[in-house]
Amino acid sequence: MKISDKLQHPNWKDRITWSYEFFPPKTSTGIQNLYSRIDRMKKWGHPMFIDVTWGAGGSTSDLTPVIVNVAQKEFQLDTCMHLTCTNMSEEMIETALKKAYETGCRNILALRGDPPKNETEWTQVEGGFRYASDLVRYIKKNYGDEICIGVAGYPEGYSPDDDLERSLKHLKEKVDAGASFIVTQMFYDADNFVEWVKKVRKMGITVPIFPGIMPIQAWDSFIRRAKWSGVKIPQHFMDTLLPVKDNDDDVRERGTDLMIQFCRTLIENGITRLHFYTMNLEKAVKMIIERLGLLDEEVKDVTEKSENQLTTNRTEIFPDGTKRANEDVRPIFWRTRLESYISRTDQWDEFPHGRWGDSRSPAFGEFDPSRHGLRQSTGEILSLWGSPKSYKELGELFADYCMKKQSSLPWSDVPISDEAKMIQSQLVNINKRAYLTINSQPALNGVKSSDPVHGWGPTNGYVYQKPYVEFFVHPSLIEELKSSLHQMGDTSYFFITVDGKLDTNAAYEVPNAVTWGVFPNREVIQPTIVESTSFLAWKDEAYFLGMAWASAHDPNSATHKLLVSMMSSWMLCVIVDNNFERGQSLFDVFSKIKSLEDIHPELYNGVAI
Structure with a gap:
């Protein structure tokens, strides 16, 4: 009518x-x-x-x-x-x-x-x-x-x-x-x-x-x-x-x-x-x-x-x-990208407090570069992140962020959280080896919900986390990394290229809770997840941000060429250690495998890009 x-x-x-x-x-x-x-x-x-x-x-x-x-x-x-x-x-x-x-x-x-x-x-x-x-x-x-x-x-x-x-x-x-x-x-x-x-x-x-x-x-x-x-x-x-x-x-x-x-x-x-x-x-x-x-x-x-x-x-x-759990979870991928995290998820129904949800929510929106891209001007970008000319220099920049010497990165609107102190030395080492991390969290095993750094949710509860790390990596390092993860066991991984070729050992569209809490008179709450659909959506944004960073530099500059090469050939990776009881062992894996400097020293030092 x-x-x-x-x-x-x-x-x-x-x-x-x-x-x-x-x-x-x-x-x-x-x-x-x-x-x-x-x-x-x-x-x-x-x-x-x-x-x-x-x-x-x-x-x-x-x-x-x-x-x-x-x-x-x-x-x-x-x-x-x-x-x-x-x-x-x-x-x-x-x-x-x-x-x-x-x-x-x-x-x-x-x-x-x-x-x-x-x-x-x-x-x-x-x-x-x-x-x-x-x-x-x-x-x-x-x-x-x-x-x-x-x-x-x-x-x-x-x-x-x-x-x-x-x-x-x-x-x-x-x-x-x-x-x-x-x-x-x-x-x-x-x-x-x-x-x-x-x-x-x-x-x-x-x-x-x-x-x-x-x-x-x-x-x-x-x-x-x-x-x-x-x-x-x-x-x-x-x-x-x-x-x-x-x-x-x-x-x-x-x-x-x-x-x-x-x-x-x-x-x-x-x-x-x-x-x-x-x-x-x-x-x-x-x-x-x-x-x-x-x-x-x-x-x-x-x-x-x-x-x-x-x-x-x-x-x-x-x-x-299809089945859907109530919309009380959030993908972890945008955790440090507050502008895009809030604009994608600020109206999702449930925990925590009406902000978050997963990609199955009817409120899951599209990637919009005008809303989710870099907010800084060209001058601000150059001032914030300088002009790295090698992957070694990039690794040092990312390491500085992990040590709070840098307040942000293109993939992180805010300074690294205080909870990262538990894994700070490992993150610094990982980045200096040119595994460039853009998101991570340490393992937690029954921390009080009132803890000023790690706590969340109602009082008198206990919170848990699986260790998680997300990073860019040169494709030549993938196979040894995967082999080490298989030996470690109980890990889930996602490796993806800029054009969307996905390699994962996780079931498609099955959420993996990486944060959860147990509270009096409440069901177990699992507010943070990793799952393939939202990772694929985040992939577009992650690579776009890298290219936006490159665009702030002269096309003929070494920095522009470095960033474009990285965004066109490197893989975006996510790893979750499902055995949270073994603490921060996941982050030690990277010190036991070859680095980019070991395999391609000319790339690492910027001689050939």
Whole structure:
């Protein structure tokens, strides 16, 4: 059903309604899990409609019509498909519209879209449209009243320096071109939104407005999303959240209370169509809707039974036969890359405190170089890491990082953690032998959860870790290393090339817990894992970061040639010692095998690259 018709339907017209936005996950298992989540969210809180975002003329855009089709046919949900002008010719737009129409989708959110990956300025593709209003006119011309068209609204402007009056004129132009409803950008200032709605109505715009609501789950994601979107944060939000910013449980609880007050302000001012940016998650959305008193008792009973079942049964089985443990784990690979770690995982549901998840999560996103690449300028890169001209010099640079003489590396946003002191001497030796480490952790065996360096989680618990190391290595050293690992036994390894050739002794897509904790009156918690899918995703980023480092140097320089050679020929490796009781023995393996200097002294010393 068209949204415009549904708004007039007796079952929806006089109700406070809500709708959900989802995005296409990166992995096939994530997609299956998203379907399960959509189904659950429908059962506990039936939305007026759901909308599905559109990748920028590629990336995940091919999945959008597929998800729309499943939502329409399998879950009997009315859907709204995003469609952007970015990288889209008229022919591509028509193909997308035809696919949506054939699935029964009768609602399109017409957007100009953001710039493509790696580009800062938006440019019109040849044969495409320049403005969202052009796309609205095209849909209206070719589909008439068969498709209900929505457009974006910006209560605080498209950007911080945007002219609000001009923004309102553009909104009216889109509505006059044929739009039937407005979905707004996220915002947190409810009073400002109410005033903006008055201005919209004064402009003669009468179509329904769906306010974009972003739940608050963690401090980092809250601040980051507000910054990226350029939205204002009311002072009372900061006063409430800042004192507990390091406790994500408290942030989510207080954030939910803030969003409930926020929604009530909207409802009291006659704005009753709530649109939630779910980030493919359900907990925070459910908390808001339920605490607003909008779920009837029958729905609450079904929800509570479902949640109790999920709590006692840690595994769900999906229609395709795959199994998924609850999303309470995180891949270790981004641990020291905080920008990409947070942006990939900040909204995943469970432990620790709503930040992390694994690649099977429906919230597992794509690698975006514009968000996950190096943040430093060329000058800052040269100042931070100098101009190493040999693998020997690279090894010394990495060793300096392990000794805290360097505060960062391209693969590490932050200084090495204090827990690395347990293995510091071994790491220094490993790097000086040109096994260039970018991530590691020592073995732990029953350390108190209150330990100031190694502890985490609830009090009166005990934490454990398997020793883990990730590094770049010249391919000539792989076979002897593998042989030593086989002799050692109980180890798991992944070796991969830049073009994706994977050599592993681990089962594919089977997570290996490398950190876990035991706490009173709790199930065993295993928050950190190693598994193949997320490692393959991290591989792209790891090699990209190395090439970004190289790009800061003159193409004819020895440093540029060194880094390009390394990123094109060296392998990225991960090793886990599953026998954590033998302590740090894993790190001693590297001193017992040949180094690059032993096999290729000319490479090690930079004579030939």
